[in-house]
Amino acid sequence: MADTQLIKDKLDVVQFIGEYLPLKKAGIYYKACCPFHKEKSPSFMIHPEKQFWHCFGCGKGGDIFSFVQEMEGLDFPEALKLLADRAGVKLENVRSEINKSQKNRIMELNERAASFWHQLMLELPVGKPALEYLTRRKLSLDTIKEWKVGYAPEQWDLLTKYFLKKGVSIDDLLAGGLTIKKEGSQSNGFDRFRGRIMFPISDPHGNVVGFTGRQLVENKEAGGKYMNSPQTPVYDKSRVLYGIHLAKTAIKEKDLAVLVEGQMDVITCHQAGMKNVVAASGTALTPEQTQLIKRYTSNVAVAFDADSAGISAAKRGIGVALAAGLNVKVIILPEDAGKDADECINKNVAVWYKAVADAVEVMDWFFRVVTAGKVLSNPKDKQVVADELLPLIGVIPYAVERDFWLKRLADMLGTEISTLKEDLVRLSRRPVEAAKTIAPATVVAAPVVPVEKDKVEKLIELVVLWLARYPALFGSTVPQLFEPAFLSSCFAPLYELWKKQYNVSASGTPDIAEWSKVVGEVEWATITLRAEWEFEEASPDKAKILLKDLAVQIKDEWIRKRRHELQQEIVWAEQAKDMEKLTKLVKEFQNLNV
Numbered sequence: 001m002a003d004t005q006l007i008k009d010k011l012d013v014v015q016f017i018g019e020y021l022p023l024k025k026a027g028i029y030y031k032a033c034c035p036f037h038k039e040k041s042p043s044f045m046i047h048p049e050k051q052f053w054h055c056f057g058c059g060k061g062g063d064i065f066s067f068v069q070e071m072e073g074l075d076f077p078e079a080l081k082l083l084a085d086r087a088g089v090k091l092e093n094v095r096s097e098i099n100k101s102q103k104n105r106i107m108e109l110n111e112r113a114a115s116f117w118h119q120l121m122l123e124l125p126v127g128k129p130a131l132e133y134l135t136r137r138k139l140s141l142d143t144i145k146e147w148k149v150g151y152a153p154e155q156w157d158l159l160t161k162y163f164l165k166k167g168v169s170i171d172d173l174l175a176g177g178l179t180i181k182k183e184g185s186q187s188n189g190f191d192r193f194r195g196r197i198m199f200p201i202s203d204p205h206g207n208v209v210g211f212t213g214r215q216l217v218e219n220k221e222a223g224g225k226y227m228n229s230p231q232t233p234v235y236d237k238s239r240v241l242y243g244i245h246l247a248k249t250a251i252k253e254k255d256l257a258v259l260v261e262g263q264m265d266v267i268t269c270h271q272a273g274m275k276n277v278v279a280a281s282g283t284a285l286t287p288e289q290t291q292l293i294k295r296y297t298s299n300v301a302v303a304f305d306a307d308s309a310g311i312s313a314a315k316r317g318i319g320v321a322l323a324a325g326l327n328v329k330v331i332i333l334p335e336d337a338g339k340d341a342d343e344c345i346n347k348n349v350a351v352w353y354k355a356v357a358d359a360v361e362v363m364d365w366f367f368r369v370v371t372a373g374k375v376l377s378n379p380k381d382k383q384v385v386a387d388e389l390l391p392l393i394g395v396i397p398y399a400v401e402r403d404f405w406l407k408r409l410a411d412m413l414g415t416e417i418s419t420l421k422e423d424l425v426r427l428s429r430r431p432v433e434a435a436k437t438i439a440p441a442t443v444v445a446a447p448v449v450p451v452e453k454d455k456v457e458k459l460i461e462l463v464v465l466w467l468a469r470y471p472a473l474f475g476s477t478v479p480q481l482f483e484p485a486f487l488s489s490c491f492a493p494l495y496e497l498w499k500k501q502y503n504v505s506a507s508g509t510p511d512i513a514e515w516s517k518v519v520g521e522v523e524w525a526t527i528t529l530r531a532e533w534e535f536e537e538a539s540p541d542k543a544k545i546l547l548k549d550l551a552v553q554i555k556d557e558w559i560r561k562r563r564h565e566l567q568q569e570i571v572w573a574e575q576a577k578d579m580e581k582l583t584k585l586v587k588e589f590q591n592l593n594v
Helices: 002-010 013-018 064-072 076-087 092-099 102-123 125-136 141-146 158-165 170-175 244-254 263-271 287-294 308-323 341-347 349-357 362-371 379-394 399-413 417-428 431-437 455-469 471-480 483-487 492-504 512-519 521-534 540-576 579-591
Strands: 024-026 029-032 044-047 052-055 150-152 196-202 208-215 226-228 257-260 277-279 299-302 327-330
Touching: 002 064, 002 076, 013 029, 013 044, 013 052, 013 064, 029 521, 044 521, 052 521, 064 076, 076 102, 102 125, 102 141, 102 150, 102 158, 102 170, 102 196, 102 208, 125 150, 125 196, 141 263, 158 170, 244 263, 244 277, 257 263, 263 277, 263 341, 287 308, 299 308, 308 327, 308 362, 308 379, 327 362, 341 349, 362 379, 362 399, 379 399, 379 417, 399 417, 455 471, 455 483, 455 521, 455 540, 471 492, 471 540, 483 492, 483 540, 492 512, 512 521, 540 579
Parallel strands: 257 277, 257 299, 299 327
Antiparallel strands: 024 029, 029 044, 044 052, 150 196, 196 208, 208 226
8 A cells, every 4th residue: 555655654663663662772773672571681673674673572573553553552544544644644545444443533523622622712702711710720821722721611512513513423422422412312412521621631642532621610510520531442541641642752851750640730840841741630550551651761750649548549559650660759749839739830840840859769658658657566556557568569570679678667567577478478368458559460461372393493593593693604604504404494495595605606705685585575684683682792703603503403403303203204114014115214214324
């Protein structure tokens, strides 16, 4: 498809994937830990010239389209729209294909709804009270425009009628959560958001996926003070972070994500110059949100209300962050600085910046909070402290760090670390209670089990990889190779080419371009990627020694394997009384030498 190739030509796969993963240069390639399975050493490689990626741990790979589909959980039309928008490519030729995706239609409706409410607030008298409210909250007009904050008037079906007149399907309006229709009603339904200041919620790519509406005038009969979009095909509140599309670059640059509670906290922070700030929008941090943060950093500083509800939410969210391996700090505001980031900045922006800079390690903070008011000589208080802290220590995924905090707790309580470990086991058997306090364990996908290759195939594959890494060793290696082993392998065509090139060139200088034609360009690019991944630290001298040793191993292993096969075939020939075949097999067996 011409449009997809145009998109690939305009977008660099390294730059694009680099927005999701911290990439490191590896020769002419790039590597990272794979986002699709759990690993400590990088096995995810990118080939800049061929514009594709491959993971040698889980086996997944492909181009920029397959990456964004895997990473974002999109089907092809959705990935096509996302990348086309990113590349600035108009897709008139495949517009019908894109429009088949309800997700794309809903995101487009959300974008139009955000613009509708935004322009209404800025330009019409009905929006003036909302604009005045935001101005009193010290938001500048530029900030309001940047975040596309709008106002949904207190009218029953203003937005719904507007869209229906534009030819929008009522089914899409209902599916996107913009319109509500009572069961059995013959009407077209009514607007979900009315009399509310509207904060669009975007995904990391800037697509509007949902909304939070704040009542301009509090009215308990009209629902809560804040109302979010319902679960839709594009909006899941556990998977989004408010402000991530405008914060992701700063998060990478600062190597820190500042997590606050609400939309106004985020917007005020950005207006004050702190751009690496996002919010979980009224929910405790979820495993999906931690994975989103980990695309850009492993460090999080968390601010939350210091009341009991805030601390309880912090335990749940921070437990999730710790289980994901994030380094977490807690932002503590002085008593008279305000209850949240928004209030603090409007009182004294310098106090907020200092509080972020002075954020304390999360476990230090938890130890301080949990032991406050406790008498640690009292056995009951000791047990309360242990029951509060052990579940949080238990989710730390790193054994050395976990043991450090266990030892600190043991010293504080005057008990043995082995006793605390017993308690940790006891608490882990209380999933219902533990779930209220800490994150559930991260689910690890079952590993991909590849088809097992025999030893000869593995050894031959290593030769190919080494020569892909150091083709200059071709001339000294090819004469040593045991021909029967290579001709019986999947690399037989490549071996035939090697022989031809060796015989033609007295110096044994290979034409690498021909190798890729024989193997296949994508297959050869994958081989060169794997060679870089496996042998990045190896020197040419080491490669020369190993290739010589591999040549010997291949011959010995192939002969051993062939002798075993011949023994079986001889038995079968004897049982079948096939004397001609038996004579031939025995002769071949005798001619084999180890």
